[in-house]
Amino acid sequence: MTRGKFIALEGGEGTGKSTQARLLAEWLAGQGLDATVTREPGGTPGAEAIRSLLLAPPGEGWGSRAEALLFAAARSDHVEKLILPAMEDGKWVVCDRFVDSSRAYQGGAGELGDDAILRLHDIGSKGVRPDLTLLIEVPAERVAERLALRDGGNADAIGGRDADYHRRVGETFREIAARDPDAFALIDGTGTIDEVQSRIRSVVAPLVTGQS
Numbered sequence: 001m002t003r004g005k006f007i008a009l010e011g012g013e014g015t016g017k018s019t020q021a022r023l024l025a026e027w028l029a030g031q032g033l034d035a036t037v038t039r040e041p042g043g044t045p046g047a048e049a050i051r052s053l054l055l056a057p058p059g060e061g062w063g064s065r066a067e068a069l070l071f072a073a074a075r076s077d078h079v080e081k082l083i084l085p086a087m088e089d090g091k092w093v094v095c096d097r098f099v100d101s102s103r104a105y106q107g108g109a110g111e112l113g114d115d116a117i118l119r120l121h122d123i124g125s126k127g128v129r130p131d132l133t134l135l136i137e138v139p140a141e142r143v144a145e146r147l148a149l150r151d152g153g154n155a156d157a158i159g160g161r162d163a164d165y166h167r168r169v170g171e172t173f174r175e176i177a178a179r180d181p182d183a184f185a186l187i188d189g190t191g192t193i194d195e196v197q198s199r200i201r202s203v204v205a206p207l208v209t210g211q212s
């Protein structure tokens with residue numbers, strides 16, 4: 001059985017990752033591949049429970065270190081119980097966010113640094129990396145409009161952080177991708193859902209060749 005591939009979608013808030021992940025999985029299925037779509041934090045019962053703790057924290061909220069550890073713990077469960085077994089079964093896994101979100105949010109914007117996040121990822125998830133990471137980029141002013149429509153005043157504990165935090169998230173994503181161009185595809189997230197999806201398909205298509 002050929003091992004399935006692992007594709008992650010990354011980007012800041014409101015860049016359309018969830019919709020695009022679902023459409024990508026549907027397209028892969030149409031190519032004759034067994035594709036599963038999942039998300040972080042979450043994807044397994046344990047990781048979904050940790051998601052609730054992270055996005056609606058009890059008490060006064062988490063310190064930056066505890067927050068990074070919780071994301072790493074959720075990812076560890078997700079990788080061990082869902083992602084790796086699915087790939088070993090020949091399934092393609094499309095994941096809405098993965099470790100590069102921790103590098104951008106906790107490592108960059110949260111100031112823990114990239115080395116600490118990568119160390120946690122080695123411990124929690126044996127350093128597993130996607131075969132390809134799609135970084136979806138939308139200019140900040142467009143994102144603000146989309147989020148006002150999507151969340152109104154009800155953003156979660158992390159989405160609701162200030163504009164400076166989210167600016168640093170975006171900068172860190174771009175730095176990480178620039179340092180490792182073979183692992184990332186930059187996707188222009190502006191335009192219609194279909195336009196963005198067709199950009200995504202054109203960068204994923206070479207991976208599909210020979211797999212169906």
Ligand code: TYD
Binds near residue numbers: 012041
């Ligand atoms: P979600 O509702 O999935 O956000 P979005 O729709 O914008 O993708 O909530 C996930 C939140 O958690 C989002 O604010 C990003 C944040 N996050 C981190 O800070 N670190 C991580 O490692 C991950 C996976 C998510």
